[in-house]
Amino acid sequence: MRLPSDPHAGYLDAASAEPLHPAAREALLAALDHGWADPRRLHGEARNARLILDNAREATAAALGVRREEVSFTSSGTDAVHRGVLGLLGARRRGSTLLHSAVEHSSVLHAADWATGVLDTRVASIPVDRSGRVALDELGGALRAGSGLHALALQSANHEVGTLQPVEAAAEVAPGVPLFMDACASMGRLPLPHGWSVAAGSAHKWGGPAGVGVLLVRKGSPWRNPYPVDDRVDERGSGFENIPATLAAAAALQAVVADRTETNKRQHALVARVREAVTVIPDVEVVGSPDDRLPHLVTFSCLYVDGEALVTRLAEKGFGVASGSACTASTLAPSHVLEAxxxxxxGNVRLSLTTTTTEDEVDRFLALLPGVVRDLRAEVGL
Amino acid sequence: MRLDLDCRGLRCPAPIIALAKALPGVAVGDEIAVAATDVAARADTQAWCRMRGQEYLGEETAEDGTPVYRVRRLS
Structure with missing residues (x-):
């Protein structure tokens, strides 16, 4: 149970950032005093730092069910995505084709844009169905239509609507095509699906600190560092390692994985309750797959309601939620995910539960939402 | 009959609200054409038609280049 003084009460935006896990805080504080030295040196301080870094890598690999040498830490989830996507393209040859689902995270789309200019990559977007799931028949068609070497980018789960993607089935449709999987939305929460060559995750989305990304490169995959190399412990990244943060990320990941059976069951049921309750409000549509989804995330749109006004009004009442509506984005463009x-x-709201979100918090949110929507509609004469 | 709505410069959901308010004023079978500069209106007009059981007829371009979204009242 949460205390009323809980500073995170009403915070329902875990998909943007999960509050720091207690295990991460503990590991971070301990490692700050022992993991500051350059892990490449041979003195005692360096050995301490190296030991912590190796432990973080080992623990992350074990929690994710991959090999230790397949794990690299990067400076963020975005950095892991960029390295992951571009490393597969650069390792092919100039002018190869990148296929991606229409609902990939903007970090994937920005990497694709960059590749178009720098690597002469041809980029093709694969449509999704109404639930946000990639159309496998369209993927098959695109593979047959294109020529030359391909790479495929497909997320494990959608970050805005929670729909899980058929990664394993996509890999079967595209045999021999290296698959980059953006797993930022699901890493730690769900086991990694099979079928990927390279994958990316982001620690602050599972309760680790910000500034730690995870790049996974399967042994034997055609990945090559797309950026200037750096003479660090791990040749896939660059820059002096933030060792205390990597240990904290690993500690949070271990804890989240250990508890996820129970957490997911509870969150899945709470989200099901939200999905059912908001549908009762007139002209509100819940989007994304009802069952094949992330356990902690739900998105809905309220007809005739301004997204920014809705998020602001909810914040005034103590609830922190995200929105994919244009007026809430720096670009003033609507979410490409919802559009696709x-x-x-x-009138879009994305609600994502933290590991400590209570039933009571969800019920209080559901109790006030209909009134907020009704008031905002009344203000525009509807 | 066709009713033209000028929603240039209005941000979503204002064009969709204008569309909803105009609907009772046209006969079943008649058309409403929404000229809107906000890019979100493209997806939202189509989603509104699906949610409210009206027919989306497609998009045309006004003389000034503004997209115009055409809707037929079905009920």
Whole structure:
């Protein structure tokens, strides 16, 4: 149970950042005093730092069910995505084709844009169905239509609507095509699906500190560092390692994985309750797959409601949520995810539960939402 | 009959609200054409038609280049 003084009460935006896990805090504080030296040196301080870094790598590999040498730490999830995508393209040859689902995270799309200019990559977007799931038949068609070497980018789960992607089935449709999987939305929460060559994760989304990304490169995959190399412990990254943060990320990951059966069951049921309750409000549509989804995340859109006004009004009442509506984005463009799904882009709310979100918090949110929506509609004369 | 709505410069959801308010004023079978500069109106007009059981007829371009989204009242 949460205390009323809990500073995170009402915070329902774990998909943007999960509050720091207690295990991460403990590991971070301990490692700050012992993991500051350069892990490449041979003196005692360096050996301490190296030991901590190796432990973090080992623990992360074990929690994710991959080999230790397949794990690299990067300076963020975005950095891991960029290295992951571009490393597969650069290792092919100039002018190869990158296929990606229409609902990939913007970090994947930005890497694709960059590759178009720098590596002459041809980029093709694969449509999704109304639930946000990639159309495998369209993927098959695109593979047959294109020529030359391909790479495929497909997320494990969608970050805005929670729909799980058929990564294993996509890998079967595209045999021999190296698959980059953006696993930032699901890493730690769900086991990694099979079928990927390279994958990326982001520690602050599972309760680790910000500034730690995880790049996974399967042994034997055609990945090559797309950026200037650096003479660090791990040749896939660059820059002086933030060793205390990597240990904290690993500690949080271990704890989240250990507890996830129970956490996921509880969160899945709470989200199911939200999905059911908001549908009762007139002209509100819940989007994303009802069952094949992330356990902790739900998105819905309220017809005739301004997304920014909705998020602001909810914040005034003590609830922190995200929105994919255009007015809430720096670009003033609507969410490309909602657009690709063919669902309403305005009046959008994404609610994502933290590991400590209680039933009571969810119920209080559900109790006040209908009134907030009704008031905002009344203000525009509807 | 066709009713033209000028929603240039309005941000979503304002064009969709204008569309909803205009609907009772046209006969079943008639058309409403929404000229809107906000890019979100493209997805939202189509989603509104699906949610409210109206027909989305497609998009055309006004003389000034503004997209115009055409809707037929079905009910």
């Amino acid at each position: 799904m063919g669902v309403l882009t305005h």
